Amino acid sequence: MDEDTSKFIKVKEGKTSFTILKDADRIYDSTVFYNPEMTFNRDLTLLQILTILKTTDNDLVILEPLAGCGVRSYRILTELPDNRIKKVVAGDINSKAIEIIQKNIDELMLSDKLFTKQNDALETISEFLEYQNYVDIIDLDPFGSPVSFIDLSLNVLKMSNGYLFATSTDLQVLCGKFKDACLRLYNANSTRSFLCHEIAVRILLYNMIVSAGRIGIGIKPLISYQYEHFIRTHVQVVKGREYANKQHKEIGFVYLCDKCSYFEVKNITDMLGRENCPSCGNKMEKTGPMWLGQINDIQNIQNMLVNLEELNLPSSKKILKLLSGLVKEVNDIPMFYYIPFLVREHIKNKEKGIPIIELVEKLNKKGLKSSRTVFDPQGIKSEANYQQIVDILNE
Secondary structure, three states: OOHHHOOOOEEEEEOOEEEEEEEOOOOOOOOOOOOOHHHHHHHHHHHHHHHHHHHOOOOOEEEEEEOOOOOHHHHHHHOOOOOOOEEEEEOOOOHHHHHHHHHHHHHHOOOOOOOEEEOOOOHHHHHHHHOOOOOEEEOOOOOOOOOOHHHHHHHHHHHOEEEEEEEEHHHHEEEEEEEHHHHHHOOOOHHHHOOOOHHHEEEEEHHHHHHHHHEEEEEEEEEEEEEEOEEEEEEEEOOHHHHHHHHOOOEEEEEEEOOOEEEEEEEEEOOOOOOOOOOOOOOOOEEEEEEOOOOOHHHHHHHHHHHOOOOOOOOHHHHHHHHHHHHHHHOOOOOOOEEEHHHHOOOOOOOOOOOOOHHHHHHHHHHEEEEEEOEEEEEEEEOOOOOHHHHHHHH
């Protein structure tokens, strides 16, 4: 490589030490990008792959078509049982990235497992489809939106009933700041309201489901979450047109009031017969289309919790908090009520208040399935209707 070797620095993430190119004052601005703030994302990826390994006898082939400096691939091969990882392909269009990855392959002695591909990500995925090469997992971790890669990825994974992992870092688009861009990229209306992060996850899943349905397959969401500046979902391909047809019936819209937290969920074949909120009269916002079904597989998450003890991950405590919250959260009810808005609009005695956990307990005692939500510490998911929650708040 032509660069001054003094620009190469060693960094460590998890148990893996590797070389990156530092040719700018901040590593974030270097020619080959490494973002230590995405460690949580990569830690959860390792945990998910370990969980998959424990449920299959197959050795895994993994494709990372947007590899950057390659840290995800190194960690997969150095921190997971390497006898179960058959091959990892790390691709990137940046020639400097490929050179850095090759340097680390030599230093970490991974030449029998890790292979590079210098190409545009779509071309890399297309080659796997063209030559019918078997892939178990495709991990999409772009700068911005993953939607342009989903169609091809699912076509490749259809052969293996494989897994698609996808990150989206364009939360300003998915969370309503740039609505035109969201409509163009995701074919959906976004929102800046209290529900923005959950709706963002569901809009991404909707795009996956539509792409899958076109080729006669469905997807099974394993885990979906928002963390800091990104959202992430892991899904498994499920073959069968009947499954896909059924799944499409759980696509729909959410009509919400960003003043009092009232919302209504409607299937894509249904219509809402009003424009204004029946609680406060404010004009409601229509968001979607989006996936309205379950966004997490509780058995998968419970397995991840068990397997977490095997991995000494930098983000273990944060992962434990997220997974524990997901296990406790009501999983078959889309959206949540934002309690500060209900209190502001409807509580008669404003000084009284009620702790969130106490409200959840009261609802459950009345036989109304309820829980807190990982999407907002001030939100609750509940099968109770809006008025039932208002009544309990005023008891």
